[in-house]
Amino acid sequence: MLTFKKSKRYINIVLDDYVLRIIENSGQDISSIRLVKEFMLPAGMIEHGKIKDELAFYDFMKNIVKELKIKNRPVRFYVPNALVIMRQVDLPAHLEGDAIKEHMMLEIGASLHLPFDNPVFDVHILPREDEALATNTNNSQETKQGILFAVPEAELLKYTEIFVDVSLKPMVADVEALGIYRYFYYMSDSFNEDAVYLIFKLNLTSTNISIFHRHQVEFLRFQHLDIDPTAWTMEETEDKKQHWVYQGDEAQLIGSIEDQIRELSRLMNFYRYSMNQGEKQVSHIVLTGDYPQIKEVMENMQTVYDLPITLLSGYLSKEKTDKLGTAYVPTLGLALKGAGAS
DSSP states (O other), X not given: OEEOOOOSEEEEEEEOXXXXXXXXXXXXXXXXXXXXXXEEOOTTSEEXXXXXXXXXXXXXHHHHHHHHTOTTOEEEEEOOGXXXXXXXXXXXXXXXXXHHHHHHHHHBTTTBOOSSSSEEEEEEEOOOSSSSOBOOSSGGGOEEEEEEEEEEHHHHHHHHHHHHHTTOEEEEEEOHHHHHHHXXXXXXXXXXXXXXXXEEEEOSSXXXXXXXXXXXXXXXXXXXXXXXXGGEEEEEOTTSOEEEEEOSOHHHHHHHHHHHHHHHXXXXXXXXXXXXXXXXXXXXEEEEOSOTTHHHHHHHHHHHOOSOEXXXXXXSSTTOOSEEEGGGHHHHHHHTTTSSOO
């Protein structure tokens, strides 16, 4: 989303309200990964993507940098999903480069309203289905479409400033949905250019749904699950492996997830009929996330939807060796940043 400068070795950081995952790699090659770590975040430090206790987060990150010996490393990270706003926008067709940003700076707050002040934003121009411009008779009315990603500057600065304070070098802030799609496309051996892919990311406390067609994101929605997020705890098995366990009302958790699965039907209808007048529809579902029983979720979805469903897991190579599991898919997508996909 935002590129500050280039470097060869990267620390890739994915943050949620309850966990931080780190992968180190060289450039954009996942086969060069040499560090994979997961850290549980104390409750209340980050809530809905916003840093609530800056001093505690600073101490937390400082200890990680020291423990992993990653001082002065360049960092790529995702803006937390809860902070990202996506809008489809119409732009004058003649605008290019910096002129697009200048145009959007004038439009935000005037014709385009966002739920926060002082946004940091990026615009992805959508390719046209054909060579002709969408025009009126007057050339000044020619337009092209773009996707606007915006985040609150104040919240983004908290992350970048703390990273700098603990001797890390923030280089790239990305959108997680783009990273997951980037990894999916990189790993796919049967990708269909004409297919419409819905990516359903199910985490411990939230869902993030995105729809892609011809490498462009066309829909994005983040939502918290209706559960007690503090009821998740990390436990260790006899063989020293860590896993998440829900200590709260399990029936409420399962019910909330089932609601989200059913909601997919409404969203797919909205995409098909409201957004595309019946001319396009979702043809493939991709499931991923760090929810522990995600395989059971996939089995449930297969009984509801008559569509191909792919469970996207993490691997350390395109040949699918050294499996990491679904939880690390977003981190791997970040490690591929710049690899030629979205």
